[in-house]
Amino acid sequence: MVDEAHERTLSTDILFGLVKDVVRARPDLKLLISSATLDAEKFSNYFDLAPIFKIPGRRYPVEIHYTKSPEANYLDAAVVTALQIHATQSPGDILVFLTGQEEIETVEQILKHRVRGLGTKIAELIICPIYANLPTELQAKIFEPTPEGARKVVLATNIAETSLTIDGIKYVIDPGFCKMKTYNPRTGIESLLVTPISKASAMQRAGRSGRTGPGKCFRLYTSHSFQNDLDDNTSPEIQRTNLANVVLTLYSLGIEYEKLLRFEFMDPPPADAIKKAMELLYNLGALNGQGKLTKVGRRMAEFPLDPMLSKMIVASEKYKCSDEIISIAAMLSVGNSIFYRPKDKQVHADNARMNFHTGDVGDHIAHLNVYNSCKENNYSSQWCYENYIQVRSMKRARDIRDQLGGLLERVEIESTSNSNDLDAIKKSILSGFFPHAAKLQKNGTYGRVKHLQTVHIHPSSGLAEVVPRLVLYHELVLTIKEYMRQVTEIKPEWLLEIAPHYYQLNDVEDSSSKKMPRGHGLAH
Structure with missing residues (x-):
């Protein structure tokens, strides 16, 4: 039985497509789809003219x-x-x-x-x-x-x-x-x-x-x-969302390129979105040149995460920091609701948040610091209040991290910790998020390395005042501007080391001046 079917989430839409074949093959299986406000005819037509039952509600006028x-x-x-x-x-x-x-x-x-x-x-x-x-x-x-x-x-x-x-x-x-x-x-x-x-x-x-x-x-x-x-x-969500995870999930179920193009979606997603998803999976190494799932792709598919996050976890095996990386992945999965910023105490809340950013470590490591401090304080609600951190978000991050820990065993990645080597942690993150690189331009804004597009560091980022030369970001969100959320500084040579198939030397060379300050880059 599928309830609240009118919400048309990504998961229910894929489920409908998969279940349709199952129901055709197994006449003994009944599928009930229910909702208070539903375009019942559309669902009935999709499921081979299934009967419609209207049950009067107990609503008052x-x-x-x-x-x-x-x-x-x-x-x-x-x-x-x-x-x-x-x-x-x-x-x-x-x-x-x-x-x-x-x-x-x-x-x-x-x-x-x-x-x-x-x-x-x-x-x-x-x-x-x-x-x-x-x-x-x-x-x-x-x-x-x-x-x-x-x-x-x-x-x-x-x-x-x-x-x-x-x-x-x-x-x-x-x-x-x-x-x-x-x-x-x-x-x-x-x-x-x-x-x-x-x-x-x-x-x-x-x-x-x-x-x-x-x-x-x-x-x-x-x-x-x-x-x-x-x-x-x-x-429906499927027509306005990033489909990389959907495509990877379907691939891991054996619905590969040919079948994928024929897959019966109730509302097909834009062809562009499927193409882009396959391109990303190929760049991440989850699909090979023939469009088949690779060994890396198979491991990535075990994680119920965005493929860039699951690639970051798979890469942590090489950099011996899987412990830190699953904490970061759990914190990123909770979204932007880690810190609480009440209107009357904004300065206190901002100071508390910046405490986790000492040394301009970037937002990913700051997330790791939050998780580790919370754990050291036994996940106490009191500690969360004092640091303006959402208790519920931390509980959720802890649950997600436990789940990811179990999945590491399943894909046979050893649990390793390397908390002092921040470069190794950053390289793991970069292994999944290398398409998300942006460099500082002459006018003080950032430009995405592979797309001619101006982006800005989100004001809530710990690096908003620091203005690093080259950064990677977790996601781009358009509100009043195109903002990069969760930003970490990286070195240009890492891009060539980790993604030589994606970046060339002229992509990462510094355009604003040939002499690069702070000892970064390839100019030396």
């Missing part, structure tokens, strides 16, 4: 209200709507959907300010934010029952659309936007941009107000806009 004209500023409109509901509507909590942490913090400030201005004219309004980067104990506040005579307003990202249900919500405010990750295979950049939601998402959001009794949904857009401007469904 929801009144939907639209705005008469488009809103110029949806944040302001959300605040005004929340206060109007609070002042005029019967008891019941409010859920406001916003796109991310920044918007939630802004709305929280404005609401607090305006509620203070109204003083005793209105009842108490309890404001509860919820987003992924918020520490767990603050997240739990949204579930606490609302005191008598007060009203709760929950400011949430689309985590509250399907993943969690909050009791007592009677009013939903939906500005009609969410943050969407899209990957461009041509440039290799992931953008995280605010986009209009789909009709399916809008229905899902409205439904949140009818869980425990009749509710109301206030959409901060016009009904014309709902009918004509919103897509029916959110575009």
